[in-house]
Amino acid sequence: MSQDIVILAAGKGSRMKSSFSKVLHKVGGVAMVRRVLATAASMTNAKLHLVVGHQGEQVTNHCQDFAANVVWQNNPQGTGDALRRVASSLQSEGSTLTLYGDVPLIRPTTLEKMAALSTPNTLVLLTISLDNPTGYGRIVRNADGNVCAIVEQKDASAEELAINEVNTGILLAPNQPLQTWLAALTNDNAQGEFYLTDIIAMAAKDGVDIVTVQPENEAEVAGVNDRVQLAALEREWQQQQAIQLMQNGATLLDPARIDVRGELITGEDVIIDVNCVFEGKVELGDGVEVGPNCHLKDCVVGKGTVIKSHSMIDESQVGEACDIGPFARLRPGTRLANKAKIGNFVETKKANIGEGSKVNHLSYIGDTEMGANVNVGAGTITCNYDGVNKHLTQVADNVFIGSNSALVAPVQVAEGATIAAGSTITKAVGEKQLAFARSRQANKDNWPRPVKN
Structure with a gap:
């Protein structure tokens, strides 16, 4: 009818x-x-x-x-x-x-x-x-x-x-x-x-x-006439989502401290710690672990991946057995291959990180194509913006990038190359080459320190 x-x-x-x-x-x-x-x-x-x-x-x-x-x-x-x-x-x-x-x-x-x-x-x-x-x-x-x-x-x-x-x-x-x-x-x-x-x-x-x-x-x-009633229905909704997640095989360390603001799909043996927020459509594969205070939005996370506390993943795809965080931020367009590692205080944006590659700490990787088994040292950044346009950084397999390096895009680093710590790279680096670009150190005797006025 x-x-x-x-x-x-x-x-x-x-x-x-x-x-x-x-x-x-x-x-x-x-x-x-x-x-x-x-x-x-x-x-x-x-x-x-x-x-x-x-x-x-x-x-x-x-x-x-x-x-x-x-x-x-x-x-x-x-x-x-x-x-x-x-x-x-x-x-x-x-x-x-x-x-x-x-x-x-x-x-x-x-x-x-x-x-x-x-x-x-x-x-x-x-x-x-x-x-x-x-x-x-x-x-x-x-x-x-x-x-x-x-x-x-x-x-x-x-x-x-x-x-x-x-x-x-x-x-x-x-x-x-x-x-x-x-x-x-x-x-x-x-x-x-x-x-x-x-x-x-x-x-x-x-x-x-x-x-x-x-x-x-x-x-x-139940209807809503004020914000008190709105909050009560929000808690009811979240309780319903928590119960469904647990019935589907997920472990919630505290079912009262999770917020699902969209659709959360979980595989078997997923573990979600307290105060995590899920927005849009999020998929977590089997055995994924999400640490406390994480925020995941419109993303797919492969099985066996561990997301440590205070990390944010937004419009990104994460492969299997990856290691993320703590305090990592994956911005839209990030794709991690299997076994990739994004460490503490690392930010990525529109970056493809190859299998087994590691960006361990204190780095920014944006507009980047990175191959497998790359090691990125602390404090490394890809300088992708010239003030008007964004440019691409290309890093091939098995590259080692020393700490505190800057890769000024557009730039290419070929397979097996090494970037010395503290270098600013503006030109292409060939296969298995060592690239170093930093000023020669100079020491001055009896240099007067500044004093407070």
């Missing part, structure tokens, strides 16, 4: 105290509304509608790749008002699922349960039973146990306030009767708003079957 999915994202979110839309705040590195849209887009035969209002340009620009039908709700008057504005865009047949841009952790499996119960004469409600239902609309059932209405807290009687089954706001309604119900909505209530929940009583009156589904946990239907 065809399905319209309406995502409500028009609220101001004033309690966030933010210069941008509430639904653009992130959980797990992804804007809340994008999480909801992605879940909606995974449903079968889904036609997406996005209702925007306050800061709507921000929201539509951020979500334009979903190709949703954008509907504006200026001067919003409740959830029923939002659906009324979408009504003319809904399909004549099928059903409409209502979701919320600030309820980001709803699961596809829950929505699929709802869809499985949908018929042209069935309205499906997502409800949840809470120990403390304060603030939620209550699910009112008749003597037979059938849902007959939803009463908002401000309009509820003392008896209704005692009900602990509450409305999540997520419902799936058949389109044909929905159009009639939306047209009949009024704002005769304490808030002066058009409540979407009022259609429940209309459906009961019309003899439509009203069935309920409950989510696996409360976090699925």
Whole structure:
């Protein structure tokens, strides 16, 4: 059956105290509304509608790749008002699922349960039973146990306030009767708003079957109104990711201290120490070890590689059995072949480092093609920028580069060559040549040291 999915994202979110839309705040590195849209887009035969209002340009620009039908709700008057504005865009047949841009952790499996119960004469409600239902609309059932209405807290009687089954706001309604119900909505209530929940009583009156589904946990239907609630959902999301990683064979030395802000794929026997952050898409092969306080973004790391503490890897590819860090930074375009070593306080950028090559410490290697079994001494830099353009440094296999050397690109160092420590290399070095380029030492007797004024 065809399905319209309406995502409500028009609220101001004033309690966030933010210069941008509430639904653009992130959980797990992804804007809340994008999480909801992605879940909606995974449903079968889904036609997406996005209702925007306050800061709507921000929201539509951020979500334009979903190709949703954008509907504006200026001067919003409740959830029923939002659906009324979408009504003319809904399909004549099928059903409409209502979701919320600030309820980001709803699961596809829950929505699929709802869809499985949908018929042209069935309205499906997502409800949840809470120990403390304060603030939620209550699910009112008749003597037979059938849902007959939803009463908002401000309009509820003392008896209704005692009900602990509450409305999540997520419902799936058949389109044909929905159009009639939306047209009949009024704002005769304490808030002066058009409540979407009022259609429940209309459906009961019309003899439509009203069935309920409950989510696996409360976090699925938790909304965000302020930064405290946002932080709580962030922790919930990270806990879910930690559990999944451990179930897939990774060891987390402290599951409460990991942040996955994208997709993290791990092989067997991966070990991740505390306070590591993973952004974008990161793949870790079997046996990879990640030390504490590391930051990995959009990278692939081959099996058996060890990444020591406080290292950052960004848009790079790392081979097998490599040794990285501590305090190393691999910038975009870095490619390490198997068994390469990048040591402490080394930075690389757009560099191909060959198999078994070592850049052990205190060096910068950028715009470089480096062969196998190269040894780079401490303090070596490739001078790749002339102030306007970047240039390439080419280092062949088995080269030895002494400490504190500068290779001024464009320059080539052939196989087996040696660069003497402290050299500034501006010309090509041939095979097995020794290159040394430094001033002759001069010692002056009785030289007066500077004194403090």
